[in-house]
Structure formats: C-alpha cells, structure tokens
Amino acid sequence: MDKRFTGLIFLFLLSFILFITLVVFNKQITTKLRAREETDPSVSKSLILAWPLNLSADSKSESVIQVVVRNAKGGKVANRVVNLTTTLGTLKETSVNAGASGIAEFHLTSDKPGLALIKATVDSNVPLTRQVTINFQ
Numbered sequence: 565m566d567k568r569f570t571g572l573i574f575l576f577l578l579s580f581i582l583f584i585t586l587v588v589f590n591k592q593i594t595t596k597l598r599a600r601e602e603t604d605p606s607v608s609k610s611l612i613l614a615w616p617l618n619l620s621a622d623s624k625s626e627s628v629i630q631v632v633v634r635n636a637k638g639g640k641v642a643n644r645v646v647n648l649t650t651t652l653g654t655l656k657e658t659s660v661n662a663g664a665s666g667i668a669e670f671h672l673t674s675d676k677p678g679l680a681l682i683k684a685t686v687d688s689n690v691p692l693t694r695q696v697t698i699n700f701q
Contacts, residue, residue, distance in 0.1 A: 612630075623674070
C-alpha cells in the first residue's frame, strides 16, 4: 500500500510540474514548435502573366500584367513591393505592393508598334528570371 501511495504522489507531482511548465512557457513552446512559412521570394518560382499578348498600338488597348510572388516551395509571398520595367509602351503603375494575395497587377499601353519586353523585380533588389513579351501592332 505504501508503494502505491508513493507512486501516486510521484505521478501527481510529475503531472503538476508538467502543467505548470506548459502554463508558464506556453508562448515560447508554441513559437518554437510552429511551422515557419518561407517569406523570401524565389526568382525562379515567381511568375509574370500577361493578357492579351497581342494588341493594337493605339494608346487605348491595354494589357494586364500580373506578377505572382512565390517562395521556393511555390507558396505565395504577401506584402512585397514589385517593380516593373518595359522596353516599349507606358506602364500605368511602375511599383505595386503585392498585398495579402501575393499578386501585383499592372497595365501597359503603347502608341508605337513593336515588341515590349517586361521585366520585374521584387523589393527593388530581386530580379525575377521569368519575363514576358507583348506585341503591339
């Protein structure tokens, strides 16, 4: 009977210490155990999409360009500033915050025919490897 009683007291004390440890150190434990999401943009996984790719060079027809900022695992990265450059035409926006969706949207028009090469950078220092061309006729 004494061995059982001693064992129950030991089990109670061990449970009590575990409970107090979890209550006191709860925030530190959960931040250490939580999975971390990658927030660094990937230059090869990020996308540049445009539609339409062929349009009139009349300063009215516009192509919508979307830059999807992704991390190395392919997940979207939120709240990054995306800058766009073009070799032909006029961009309505040159710098856009990707926001919570990780997508930045731009608009391009041109009054001269030719091929516009579109390049994007994220946070002013990460040039994306993907590019898109738009043909103005």
